[in-house]
Amino acid sequence: MSEIKLNMPFDKEELKKLKAGDNVLLSGEMFVFRDAGHKRLFASIEAGRPDIDFSGQTVYFMGPCPAQKGQVMGSCGPTTSCRMDKYTPYMFDHGLAAQIGKGKRSKECIDAFIRNGGVYFAAIGGAGALYSKCVKKVEEICYPDLGTEAIRRITVEDFPVVVAIDSLGGSVYGE
Amino acid sequence: MANIDTKFIAEGIVNCIDKISCEVEPTCAKALIDARDSESNATTRFALDVMCKNIEYARSSHLPVCQDTGMVVVFVRIGQDVKLDGEFLNDAINGAVRKAYAPLRKSVLDPVSRINTKDNTPAVIHTELVKGDKIEVEVMLKGFGSENMSAIYMLNPAQGLETAKDLIVKTIADAASNPCPPVIVGVGLGGTFEKCTEMSKHALFRKIGSSNPDPVLDGLEKELLERINSLGIGAQGFGGQTSALGVFIESYPTHISSLPVAVNVLCHCSRAARFSVTEGGVVYE
Numbered sequence: 318m319s320e321i322k323l324n325m326p327f328d329k330e331e332l333k334k335l336k337a338g339d340n341v342l343l344s345g346e347m348f349v350f351r352d353a354g355h356k357r358l359f360a361s362i363e364a365g366r367p368d369i370d371f372s373g374q375t376v377y378f379m380g381p382c383p384a385q386k387g388q389v390m391g392s393c394g395p396t397t398s399c400r401m402d403k404y405t406p407y408m409f410d411h412g413l414a415a416q417i418g419k420g421k422r423s424k425e426c427i428d429a430f431i432r433n434g435g436v437y438f439a440a441i442g443g444a445g446a447l448y449s450k451c452v453k454k455v456e457e458i459c460y461p462d463l464g465t466e467a468i469r470r471i472t473v474e475d476f477p478v479v480v481a482i483d484s485l486g487g488s489v490y491g492e
Numbered sequence: 493m494a495n496i497d498t499k500f501i502a503e504g505i506v507n508c509i510d511k512i513s514c515e516v517e518p519t520c521a522k523a524l525i526d527a528r529d530s531e532s533n534a535t536t537r538f539a540l541d542v543m544c545k546n547i548e549y550a551r552s553s554h555l556p557v558c559q560d561t562g563m564v565v566v567f568v569r570i571g572q573d574v575k576l577d578g579e580f581l582n583d584a585i586n587g588a589v590r591k592a593y594a595p596l597r598k599s600v601l602d603p604v605s606r607i608n609t610k611d612n613t614p615a616v617i618h619t620e621l622v623k624g625d626k627i628e629v630e631v632m633l634k635g636f637g638s639e640n641m642s643a644i645y646m647l648n649p650a651q652g653l654e655t656a657k658d659l660i661v662k663t664i665a666d667a668a669s670n671p672c673p674p675v676i677v678g679v680g681l682g683g684t685f686e687k688c689t690e691m692s693k694h695a696l697f698r699k700i701g702s703s704n705p706d707p708v709l710d711g712l713e714k715e716l717l718e719r720i721n722s723l724g725i726g727a728q729g730f731g732g733q734t735s736a737l738g739v740f741i742e743s744y745p746t747h748i749s750s751l752p753v754a755v756n757v758l759c760h761c762s763r764a765a766r767f768s769v770t771e772g773g774v775v776y777e
Contacts, residue, residue, distance in 0.1 A: 338535050338730075353606065382559045382597045391597070392550075392559040397637045397670045419637075420670040420729060441542040442637065442672035442728060443761045445559040446514075446550035464608055465559075465597050477542060479535055479730065489535060490669055490729050 322475070326373050327414045332436045337487035339480040341438065346472050347375040347417070348458070351396050353466040355404045362407075368459050369468060372412030378419075380465035382445065390452040390471065392445030395419040398437070402426050409433040417478055421490050431486045439481035439489065451476040494625040494771045497577045498584035501629060504767040504774040505566065505585060508631045509592035512763040513556045516547045519700040520676070520737060520762040527674060527727065527734040536732035543727065543760060558761050561596040562633035564589050564615035567694060571624035586613040599636070618690060626770045630697050633763040638675060639756075641667035644689055647751040656681065656753045657712070661719045663755040664736065669729020672759035676700070677720065677739040680754035681709075682746035691742035692754035697764050698740040706743075713739045727760070 323331060325345030335341065348371060350358070361368040378398055382391030398418030405416065406429035415435060419442040422430075430437055440448065454472035461467050482488045516524075524547065528540035550557035566585055570576070578584065593612035601608040622628075643663045647655055660679055667675070680691030704710035716739040726732025737760065746752060766777040 340535070340538060380559065380597065380599075382556045382561060383595055385555060385595060388555075392556040394546075394559050396560070397640070399670060419672065421668055439669075439728060439730075441539050441546070443558045443759060444542050444546035446553065446555040446557055447542065447546040449555065450549075464610070465599070479539070479728075489731075491731065 320477075325375050327375065329414065329434055332414065333434055333484050335436055335480045335483050337480050337483045337489045341478050341480060342475040343438075343478060344474050344476070346470055347377050348468060349377045349379045349381075349393075349471055350468040351378050351380050351466055352400055353463045354460060354468045355401055357460055357463070358468070359404060371408060373414055375415040375417065376408070376413065377417040377440070377471075388449055390449055390455050393448045393452060394445035395440040395442055398422060405429060409435045422482060427482055427486050427488070430482055430484060434484045436480060436484055437482040438478040440476075440478050448476065494571070494574050495577050496574050496627060496769055496771060498579050498581050500769045500774050501568070501581065501627065502584040502588040504629055504769060504776070505588035505631055506592045507774075507776070508765040508767060509564065509589070509596075509633065512631070512765050513561050513596055513633060514554045515551045516557055517699075517762040517764050520760070521547050523700045523737045524674070524760060527737070531727070531732050531734065533726060533730065533732040536726045536728070536730040539728045539730055547761070556596060557763070558635060558759075559597055560599065560635040560637065561593070561612075562635045562763065563600055564612065565632045565634050565693060566615050566617050567630040567697075568617065568619045569622045569628040570619060571626050572621050573625040574627060581619070582617055585615055585617055589613050589615050626768050628766065628768045630766050631764065632696065635759055635761070638671035638759040641671040641757045642692070642755055644685065644752065644754045646685065647753060649749065649751055651751065653751075656751060657716060657719075659753060660716055660755050661723070664720050664757070665723050665725070667757055668725055671757045672761070673725050673729060674727055674734045674737050674760050676737050676758040676760075676762055677716070678756040678758065679716075679739065679741040680752070680756075681741060681743040683744035683752060684746075685752060687744055688752035688754040689756070691744060692756035695740035695742045696756060696758045696762070697766070698738065700738045704741060709741045709743060713741055
């Protein structure tokens, strides 16, 4: 199956061309954080002082293993996205370009992807060791006390994903 | 009477965690290769291929196969002719977990404060007294993407086995793409509320392709596996013919008022091992 190569941050017009089921190799920068990182970020948003600017960016739902010898980052496959559904419409309505995770999303999320021309990619759950090979750089951004759940920015090369839900709401999960 | 030092149990657990965090249980790894080779949906076949390559890369490079290195579940069966020497058993087990998790992700925290214990302790430890003069230990690293999709139903007798079967299938259908399918399904039938869930967890130690020694349960397992695979969830929920690699049932007598049914879901990366301990030391399976 042929693969589409895309760079992050995304060109919004390129994102709109993607169709559910497309295989994509991603390169460039993205944020990584999961449950506790979202909870604390939203507390900062509610306080009127957001701790990161995610406009135009991509968020990957992931909490890595510690790096082993010779690794930039340890095993780093996706976690289940639906736990982040409650935060998702707000983030797309405020400029987020794409999310990467695994598993189905709520109707509210899909509506937000359509409304904003956003895309949801599925990484292959369980493939943590292979994904670690794609990570070229890691920056600690905030909340280091959260350990694996801290907010980080990573630079990846040819990171394999599938377009799970496209900007028109087409879904690889059916319906 | 056999005198066994708990340090041997700790040694076995450290070695098992080091191995299985990086090596998927062999019958599970083989079943995934078979699923890939027979899959006709192109996207799903791509996903299965990535999963198989990841398993091989993790094993050959000794890297954690999945970043969720799980919570440790240990079943310890202690022969009643064993006298345990050394450190208290649970302390020895948790000491082993602390040591083995130094290079792994620490995913365990207090449920109220959500503050991480920072060493992946404590393990969930099930001990049972059995006949004999040796100790048998089963270790599993349980990821929670799949654990979260598990369920217990306290059915009434009028609902019966047909409702139980429908709910088992529905639990997997509702979990869909979330637990990293193709999944492995552990089922507890009967007992009390807690006995039922414990059986559903223990059933997950069965080898893929193994038969249930009880012919009635074996038939039930095969029927449920067929029904689950006909759901079309497929690997990663991308559609396809393999939604589960196995359904394994344990049963226990229950009360005249009830039919407890527990469904414990395991992802496609089964990380489980067994060993026994005698006076002579540790023997791995």
